[in-house]
Amino acid sequence: MDKQLDVLQGTLDMLILKAVSLGPLHGYGILLRIQQISKDRLEIQQGSLYPALYRLEHQGWITSEWGESANNRKAKYYRLTAAGKHRLQSEAEKWNRMADVIAGILGTTPEEV
DSSP, rough: OOOOOOOTTTOOHHHHHHHHHHEEEEHHHHHHHHHTTTTTTTTOOHHHHHHHHHHHHHHTEEEEEEEOOOOOEEEEEEOOOOHHHHHHHHHHHHHHHHHHHHHHHTTTOOOGG
């Protein structure tokens, strides 16, 4: 069961917001943070990450500034804005409600129908 899972459509933004809520990170750091907190069960592709970062920044949910990475390279660091914090909370609540509904549906037995 160590197989990596595909990220469900519509969850990438929420995962990025969560990763950045834990502290400012550069793009590659966000990939690693999501992989770390998912216990290596999720891996985000760079081709999906960078358009999502641009979109989230354009919507005002994250902000960025240039800094220096651990290996002395110039890197763009992203952090959560107040609007992003509210968006993350809202998305997490919706996700949890949907997960409860799906779990209820999957747990239904023929006798309950």
